[in-house]
Amino acid sequence: MIPYGFHDIGEDDIKAVVKTLQSGWITQGTKTGEFEEALADYCGASYAVVFSSGTAALHGAYAAAGLGSGDEFITTPMTFAATANAGVFLGANPVFADIESDTGNIDAAAAASLITNKTKLIAAVDYAGHPFDGKALFEASVKHGIIIVEDACHALGALSMADDGSWKRTGSCLYCHMAVFSFHPVKSITTGEGGAVLTNDKVLYDKLKMFGHHGITKSMDDFQYTPDGPWYYEMQTLGYNYRMTDFQAALGISQLKKLDRFIERRRDIACFYDNAFRGNRYFDIPIERDYAKSAYHLYPIRLKDEYKDYKRLIFSQLRERGIGVQCHYIPVTHHPFYRSRGYTAHCPNTDDFYSRQISIPIFPGMTDDNTHLVRDKLIEAFNGAK
Ligand SMILES: Cc1ncc(COP(=O)(O)O)c(C=O)c1O
Structure with missing residues (x-):
């Protein structure tokens, strides 16, 4: 994995x-x-x-x-x-x-x-x-x-x-x-x-x-x-x-002492994913505002409208194929502790984001072979989804 x-x-x-x-x-x-x-x-x-x-x-x-x-x-x-x-x-x-x-x-x-x-x-x-x-x-x-x-x-x-x-x-x-x-x-x-x-x-x-x-x-x-x-x-x-x-x-x-190198590698991987996935029909890639340079702790993709109902399927299939995807985050207000205190969500963008979001692997030790495999398995999972 x-x-x-x-x-x-x-x-x-x-x-x-x-x-x-x-x-x-x-x-x-x-x-x-x-x-x-x-x-x-x-x-x-x-x-x-x-x-x-x-x-x-x-x-x-x-x-x-x-x-x-x-x-x-x-x-x-x-x-x-x-x-x-x-x-x-x-x-x-x-x-x-x-x-x-x-x-x-x-x-x-x-x-x-x-x-x-x-x-x-x-x-x-x-x-x-x-x-x-x-x-x-x-x-x-x-x-x-x-x-x-x-x-x-x-x-x-x-x-x-x-x-x-x-x-x-x-x-x-x-x-x-x-x-x-x-x-x-x-x-x-x-x-x-x-x-x-x-x-x-x-x-x-x-x-x-x-x-x-x-x-x-x-x-x-x-x-x-x-x-x-x-x-x-x-x-x-x-x-x-x-x-x-x-x-x-x-x-x-x-x-x-190694942080700059770690961030450089994270940004290289993000750039590879950006180039591989820009304009694809399945999901949106993360954006970077003009005022910011991200540390790319995560690489969160957001499924497009036609594919968001396939989030569970894509997620399970990727895990089965050895790609350790994760979801960031279940909105805090959805947790029983907060629900029981009356924190029902009035945050439509948050709920929508949650319904689409999947984090794909990104960390400094990833090899190019790893990133290529993630790219291929991801596209394969979407191709087979419908
Ligand atoms: C946004 C955010 N805040 C706070 C924390 C808590 O940090 P820690 O796990 O070191 O207690 C985390 C950790 O996952 C986090 O992602």
Whole structure:
């Protein structure tokens, strides 16, 4: 089976992990700090804080934004459930905005129209690695004093164009207050499980740091009470143990050095698929807006009207033929947890997108033989569908 996504671990990564395992510091050593610096440097942000997963990182970002009980946050149903769940952890209520029918990203106008005086933040997902259209949403959010969290779990290594025409990396927080990454194995780089939040705001950074470390500070300057001994530290807020281990961070540092090559290969594969499938009669290929260069975490195809009723058949046939297709995503509002809380979908573009969407394999380790096989099996499955 050629999976839809797969990690790329080399000898260099293995050596880096082993070296850290043998160093005596497997957690709370220097590697997480080094990884944070490398991430912030790469993305062009002032600060990075690593977490034990992308979900933990989202939880931290929403908490740092002050999201709490009874607040509303606007997000998209076309995402992994964690984007919404992390706000529910804090007692807040998600409000779902519809998507653009081609990119699958949150529709900025739809999101802006849902802002009320209860809205605390907007969580915009860079679906499939394509940066969301941040400018309009960012301007609306600043006007209303709302925090934007970019769920960039798919988009490490993507680029967005700034007003002056220069390209900015996702994570530089061009159009958000915080950007969140995941390092799950199918993502741009991996640490096994892992995540990070990037920001340019020192106040948010300090909150993020404490949130993932039990709400504890060891910094004398920040103490609220006089230390009663050299062992002294303070737990000032309710926090979690969301730390990344040092051997995971060592893997992350090693992987980050190869990120550009990984993204280049992903973009080459996307280009191959674009050329192979452009203008075909069965499905639409992903688009890239002028302001964006996608990290191509996924290559989502959208079945045309005449073929969308064949989604189940095509999907099963491709799996039977060794092509590990996947569907991204079952809209969050379709899950029983959200249905039971009354979140019936009012997002026609999302439902339509779901009825057509299939992700075909794309990952840096794919060979040309693999991509040719995917092309041939895909066309074969559609040819035989009717
Ligand atoms: C858009 C999105 N947000 C959040 C997450 C959660 O990340 P993690 O699996 O690292 O907790 C994922 C992971 O699949 C994701 O795709």
